[in-house]
Amino acid sequence: MRQKIILILFFIGMSTAYAQNSIQEQLDSIKVEISTLKKTENSHFKLRGFAQFGLDASSDNASFNMTSFNPILLWRLGNKFLFESEIEMEYMDNQYNLSLGYANASYLVANGITIKVGKILVPFGVFGEKLHPSWVNKLSDAPLGLGHDNGMLPMADIGVEIRGGMQLGLSKLSYSVYAVNGPRIKDGTTSQTEAGMLSYENFNDNNKNKAIGSRIGFLPFSNSCMEIGFSAYYAKPGAVNSPFANDTLNMDMNYKDVKAILSAIDFSFVKTITPISGLIDIKSQYNNSNVSDATYLNPDTSGMIKAARYTFKNNSNAFYLQVAYRPTLINNNILKNIEFVGRYSNYNTPLGSLWYSQQSQLSYGINYWFSWRTVLKLGYQTTSGAPASMSMNTTNNMNMATSTINMFQIYLATGL
Amino acid sequence: MKNKKNRIEYTIIIILFAYFLQNCTTAKVTIAKKTGTQLWSENCIRCHNIPTPVDFSDHQWQTIVLHMQVRANLTAIEAEKIVDFMKTSN
Numbered sequence: 001m002r003q004k005i006i007l008i009l010f011f012i013g014m015s016t017a018y019a020q021n022s023i024q025e026q027l028d029s030i031k032v033e034i035s036t037l038k039k040t041e042n043s044h045f046k047l048r049g050f051a052q053f054g055l056d057a058s059s060d061n062a063s064f065n066m067t068s069f070n071p072i073l074l075w076r077l078g079n080k081f082l083f084e085s086e087i088e089m090e091y092m093d094n095q096y097n098l099s100l101g102y103a104n105a106s107y108l109v110a111n112g113i114t115i116k117v118g119k120i121l122v123p124f125g126v127f128g129e130k131l132h133p134s135w136v137n138k139l140s141d142a143p144l145g146l147g148h149d150n151g152m153l154p155m156a157d158i159g160v161e162i163r164g165g166m167q168l169g170l171s172k173l174s175y176s177v178y179a180v181n182g183p184r185i186k187d188g189t190t191s192q193t194e195a196g197m198l199s200y201e202n203f204n205d206n207n208k209n210k211a212i213g214s215r216i217g218f219l220p221f222s223n224s225c226m227e228i229g230f231s232a233y234y235a236k237p238g239a240v241n242s243p244f245a246n247d248t249l250n251m252d253m254n255y256k257d258v259k260a261i262l263s264a265i266d267f268s269f270v271k272t273i274t275p276i277s278g279l280i281d282i283k284s285q286y287n288n289s290n291v292s293d294a295t296y297l298n299p300d301t302s303g304m305i306k307a308a309r310y311t312f313k314n315n316s317n318a319f320y321l322q323v324a325y326r327p328t329l330i331n332n333n334i335l336k337n338i339e340f341v342g343r344y345s346n347y348n349t350p351l352g353s354l355w356y357s358q359q360s361q362l363s364y365g366i367n368y369w370f371s372w373r374t375v376l377k378l379g380y381q382t383t384s385g386a387p388a389s390m391s392m393n394t395t396n397n398m399n400m401a402t403s404t405i406n407m408f409q410i411y412l413a414t415g416l
Numbered sequence: 417m418k419n420k421k422n423r424i425e426y427t428i429i430i431i432l433f434a435y436f437l438q439n440c441t442t443a444k445v446t447i448a449k450k451t452g453t454q455l456w457s458e459n460c461i462r463c464h465n466i467p468t469p470v471d472f473s474d475h476q477w478q479t480i481v482l483h484m485q486v487r488a489n490l491t492a493i494e495a496e497k498i499v500d501f502m503k504t505s506n
Contacts, residue, residue, distance in 0.1 A: 046479045076479040082486060108485075111492040130487065136464045165489030167447050174489035217489070222444050224458045270461050279461070372465035415464075 046074040047416070049086070052134035054377070054411030066091040067141075068134050070101060071416070080108040102156050112164035119203075120161050122154040123176040123215045124231045125264040125285045127320075135415035138281075138324050138341045140377050144361050145287065145318025145347035152289050152316045152347070153262065154200045154233065157181055159210065170222040175215070182211025182235035185255050185291070187243040192299035193354040196314050198237055198260060198291065207256070211235035217266075225271040233262040237291070244297075253295055253309075260291045278327035289316040304354065312352030320345035326369075339367040339375075346385075359385035373415030381407045447493050452501025455494050463488065469505035477502040 049071040055064050068090055075083040086101035104118030121129040127146050131137055132155075145152045159180030166173055184202040188195030213233035220226060238255030245251055266285040273280055291314035298305050326339040346360040365379035384404040447455070460466045472480060478499055485495040 044475045044479045046476055048480070048483075074479050074483050076482050079478075079482065082479075082482050084483060084486075106486045108492075114486055116486070130463050163486070163489060165491050165494075167491060170444055170446060172447075172491075176489070222446070224462060227462065268462060369465065372467050 043075070043077045046076075048072045048074060049416040050133045050135045050414065051416065052140065052411055052413040054140060054409060057408045058405060065411075067411070070133070082106045112166040114163050116161040116163065117159075119156055119158045120178065120180070121156050122178070122180065122213065122233075123161070123163070124153055124213060124233055124262065125215070125266045125287060126217075126227075126229060126268065126283075127266075127285055128153060128155045131283065133415065134411075134413040135373050135375060137413075138322065138339065138367060138377070139343055139363050139365050139379055139381075140409045140411040140413070141381075143285075143318070143320035143322075143343065143345035144359055144383075145316075145345070146285075146320070151200075152198070152318055152349070153264075153287055154180070154183065154211075154213075157200065157211070158203055172219040172224060174217040174219070174227075177212075177214045179210040179212050181205040182209070183237045183260060184239075185237040185258055185260075185294075187238075187255055188296050188299070189243050192297070195296035196291065196294065196312065196350065196353050197355055198289070206239040207236065208240070209236045213262075223271075225269060227266075227268045229264075229266040229268075231262075231264040231266070233260075235260045235262075238294075250297060253297070255294055258292050258294050260289065262287070262289045264288070272328060274329065276325070276327075277329040278325055281324040281326075282322070284319075284321040286319045287317060290314070299354075305352075310352070312350050314350050314353070316347075316349045318345070318347045337369045339369065341365040341367060357385065357387050359383060359387060375413050377409070377411045377413065379409040379411075381409060383407070447491060450497070452497035452499075452504075456498050456501050459488060459490060459494065459498070460484075469502045472502070472506065474503045474506070477506065 049069075051069040052067045053065070054067065055062065057063075068088070070086050070088050072084065072086045077083075083103075083105045085103035088097070088099045088101040090097045100119060102119045102121050104116050104120050106114050106116045108114050123129045125146075127143065128151075132142065134140070141147065142151075148155060157180035159178055161176055161178035163176035163178075164174070181202055182205065183198040183200050184206050186194045186197045186199055211233060212235075213231065215229055215231040217227050217229040220228075236256075236258065237260050238258040240256050242251055242254035244253050264285060264287040267282070268284075269280065269282040271280055272278065293311055293314065295309050295311050298308055298310050301308060320343060322341065322343040324339055324341040326336070328336050330336050341364070343363040343365075344361070345363075347357065348359075349355055349357045361381060361383040363379055363381040365377055367378070368376045370376070382404060384402065386402045445454075450458075457466055469477070481495050481499045481502065484490065485492075490498075
């Protein structure tokens, strides 16, 4: 009897252990299935972006600014397709602006070849495409001539782009070629004082041709610490028909043969240097815009220009050099998060135009990084020269009125 | 006097430039031989601070690195190694 009971208990124990093992095995296989399902998830949606808020203070004004809140939507399908878009929300100069920064789809055709279509960030130089987000830009505003509001360069446009990167021995090469709607020349019919200026907000093209451009970036060293880039851009910004077609006196004027050639050279050096216990970051870009000669109507013959029609050499240029240092190798948690930055920039628009300006700017900043994507920026900026609005009111270009504006800035910027 | 000053300035610039070049050429390794950690630290810092892997999940990193592969013209090997590194470090 006793033996029978032991035998029964033995079988019960065995069957329980077997059942437990079986359940455990099933659980393990379910876990593996779930993890496999997670790993093979084919599409993914991600919300990113950046924001910046702060204060500008000069001798006669102090103003809080919400300079940007730009959500970026990313949608990945597999490993080759990406949709990206940026919504730009800005509140500046008492105005709220909402616009589509970019929205495009990229397809990775092969290693080193990506096709992008839609509204793209134009890869002209590097600032507009890669360094403009407020948590990436080490100062709270863009260098002169490279901003959204007063810029001389294409920032975003609708079109198609082919781009990629490849290794050349120990060096690297990155390239991009693109065709976009291109700029529109301001003929003076809507804003007479801006005649001859290029407008890149030209999402419905005014002619049949497309602007074409390219940027080649060369990274000579195997650790990619240095990059030199060359950009070129060609466009015919005039409409086919004369804007003065209904004006018998001026119907001979048109801009269909006007050509715009832009070029830029950019430089980047980023490297941790042990003897100075920190990271050096140098960025620079020189841009030149050359629009062929054209004749414009003068709105006010009693002002700076006396003739009813006038022309000028339509050349603009902008330059900036920025140097930043962060003592990342110092063994102190507060000091290693502090960054010192200095930037010189200048911007010259055509002499003889009604929007002639000649400005230079020196900016100094001390940043404190709370994390890799959140920074408090303290800055001081001196802008000197003559902005376009001042030079227009003078009667002689050679004695152009100049001014100096000093500005203190404190901004908090974060990447989302 | 002015020429002498210019010469000194150019000499300083050339010395600094040569020093930077010397710093750039210390490691001579092709992408194929580099680790994900190395590529992560070399490429991200070209534009912004190096991101912390723990800030995003595996799927998020896959999407973010694809975004950066297109934006920064990374090669397929670079992107693959960086994603693998992020996934194993988060």
